[in-house]
Amino acid sequence: MRIGIDFGTTHTVVALVDRGNYPVVSFEGGDFVPSLVAAHDSSGTLRWGWDAAAVRYEPGWTLLPSLKRLLNDAGPGTEVTVGSRRFAIGALLEGFFSALHRELVERSNAGIAANDSITAAVSVPANASTAQRFLTLEAFKAGGFTVEALLNEPSAAGFEYAHRNRRDGRREHLVVYDLGGGTFDASLLRMTGKTNEVLATNGVRRLGGDDFDEAILALVLEKAGARDSDAAARALVLEECVRVKEALSPNSRRFMVDLAALDREPLVLPVEDVHEACARLIARTLEAVEELVDEAEGVTWADVASLYVVGGGGLFPLVPRLLKERFGDKRVRRSPHPFAATAMGLAVWLDREGGYGLEERLSRHFGVFREGGAGQDVVFDTIFEKGTPVPAPGAPPVVVTRRYRAAHDVGHFRFLECSRLKDTRPDGDVTPWDEAFFPFEPGLRAADLSSARIQRREGGPEIAETYALGSEGAVTVTVTDATDGFARTFRLTR
Numbered sequence: 001m002r003i004g005i006d007f008g009t010t011h012t013v014v015a016l017v018d019r020g021n022y023p024v025v026s027f028e029g030g031d032f033v034p035s036l037v038a039a040h041d042s043s044g045t046l047r048w049g050w051d052a053a054a055v056r057y058e059p060g061w062t063l064l065p066s067l068k069r070l071l072n073d074a075g076p077g078t079e080v081t082v083g084s085r086r087f088a089i090g091a092l093l094e095g096f097f098s099a100l101h102r103e104l105v106e107r108s109n110a111g112i113a114a115n116d117s118i119t120a121a122v123s124v125p126a127n128a129s130t131a132q133r134f135l136t137l138e139a140f141k142a143g144g145f146t147v148e149a150l151l152n153e154p155s156a157a158g159f160e161y162a163h164r165n166r167r168d169g170r171r172e173h174l175v176v177y178d179l180g181g182g183t184f185d186a187s188l189l190r191m192t193g194k195t196n197e198v199l200a201t202n203g204v205r206r207l208g209g210d211d212f213d214e215a216i217l218a219l220v221l222e223k224a225g226a227r228d229s230d231a232a233a234r235a236l237v238l239e240e241c242v243r244v245k246e247a248l249s250p251n252s253r254r255f256m257v258d259l260a261a262l263d264r265e266p267l268v269l270p271v272e273d274v275h276e277a278c279a280r281l282i283a284r285t286l287e288a289v290e291e292l293v294d295e296a297e298g299v300t301w302a303d304v305a306s307l308y309v310v311g312g313g314g315l316f317p318l319v320p321r322l323l324k325e326r327f328g329d330k331r332v333r334r335s336p337h338p339f340a341a342t343a344m345g346l347a348v349w350l351d352r353e354g355g356y357g358l359e360e361r362l363s364r365h366f367g368v369f370r371e372g373g374a375g376q377d378v379v380f381d382t383i384f385e386k387g388t389p390v391p392a393p394g395a396p397p398v399v400v401t402r403r404y405r406a407a408h409d410v411g412h413f414r415f416l417e418c419s420r421l422k423d424t425r426p427d428g429d430v431t432p433w434d435e436a437f438f439p440f441e442p443g444l445r446a447a448d449l450s451s452a453r454i455q456r457r458e459g460g461p462e463i464a465e466t467y468a469l470g471s472e473g474a475v476t477v478t479v480t481d482a483t484d485g486f487a488r489t490f491r492l493t494r
Contacts, residue, residue, distance in 0.1 A: 001112050004346025005100075005145075006123045006153070007136065009068045009181030009208060010035055011312065012049075012100060015343040016110060020354070022163070022347040024340045028107045029053070032339065033100055037064040037092050039082040046092070048099035050107075067092060069182035071132040072205055075434060090135055097143025120145045121346040126152040126178075126185040126201045126363045129417060129431055130474045130492055137472055149393040150472040151349060152360060153342050154178040154187035157310040158196045159356055160335065160345035165306075166191065173199075173303045175293065177323065178342070179285060179313030182208040186289045188296050188304075194356045199299060200387065201363035202292040204284055205429065209313040212278045216241045219277045223269060226262050236261035245274070250317045275318045282319055286326050301327070309334040310341040360390040364429075365421055366475060369414040380425055383467050383475075390473055397468040406460030409441040410449050411479065415492055436490045438463075438479040445486065
């Protein structure tokens with residue numbers, strides 16, 4: 001069985017590859033699995049998905065919503081608190097995907113047997129770090145899935161657009177506007193025949209429907225004079241705000257919130273007050289889209305046929321309204337399946353009979369800080385530039401090698417990624433990664449180098465750093481002492 005899985009901030013959606021059709025899988029609770037984890041405070045028992053949603057109001061259970069959003073700042077050793085206990089984030093992810101596997105087998109219309117092999121294409125945010133990609137990939141594997149590829153979410157949605165709207169091989173430029181529950185991504189695609197080439201990507205890593213919900217909650221509590229409400233009451237009012245928000249239409253004029261959780265009468269607000277509370281958030285997405293096209297080489301807005309809106313956040317009525325005001329009414333189109341577009345696009349790509357291909361690119365610069373000026377300065381060495389083509393699944397990695405004569409007894413590597421460079425230095429959204437150490441002095445190979453005092457030395461060995469960029473967007477580096485071949489490999493994470 002071949003499926004596309006969109007692991008979203010609030011919903012996880014699955015689409016099947018079925019003889020040229022890509023239906024969304026239905027579960028007992030709906031056409032998705034909630035991206036939730038619940039932990040019992042005393043026993044430590046964990047539940048995921050629909051089982052977690054079922055105990056959200058029961059005493060002794062603590063709910064962890066928006067699990068995916070925690071990956072923005074996570075690494076393999078990250079732990080998170082759920083209720084009174086701490087759990088490794090990798091273990092929570094593995095548990096969720098194992099539960100998703102069981103849901104597909106036992107409580108869905110997918111027609112998958114327990115012993116069936118499941119091959120999946122999985123989505124990640126376009127601006128996801130290597131650590132997030134690594135954690136997602138490993139957790140899916142541990143959950144029982146064979147992962148054929150990790151695709152960026154807007155790239156996957158581009159396949160859903162192509163399958164639905166393209167009937168000839170002419171060249172077309174498309175901007176995918178993907179506003180989900182926790183992240184915003186935009187990608188500029190060039191479509192030629194059945195090949196989608198990613199020309200550029202931009203976005204805001206921590207901006208989505210969850211932020212709209214919090215902004216609306218703050219407005220409601222302020223208008224109700226209840227800003228000091230306890231956490232339990234706030235959680236209930238937040239759910240009510242989400243319910244009312246998701247029921248809004250372009251013709252809505254009022255926003256009425258049930259405040260029974262606060263022991264108060266319902267609150268009625270003009271819908272424009274709610275729009276105003278969210279407008280600054282939407283404005284940040286519009287700026288990211290403008291930068292995306294303005295900075296693209298050889299492409300202008302005159303070349304863009306459509307701006308395609310996907311993701312649940314795009315259903316908020318103010319979003320398409322502001323997009324049309326800024327970019328033109330005829331250019332803006334919303335997917336008929338905004339929650340499912342990414343999962344369906346993953347299934348389209350995974351369909352061997354469909355013949356679709358993807359040429360993906362890095363969305364951020366990756367590099368390392370080095371000592372310069374005989375120890376008097378620090379310089380940044382860009383290893384993979386933003387826009388570097390990512391190899392297709394099954395293709396060899398992109399390899400870059402740096403060679404030099406070591407000038408210290410220990411190599412201290414400080415890797416990072418950033419959204420842009422200014423005068424060759426990291427700028428914009430800068431994300432540091434885990435540091436790595438390598439013994440240039442053979443006598444230190446068994447030592448703990450993390451606390452070692454690094455000293456300069458003359459006549460050090462020749463060192464080779466070999467960086468490999470894989471199809472999933474992850475980077476590994478092998479540092480080798482050319483004198484005797486001693487080497488260490490690091491899978492780079494945050």
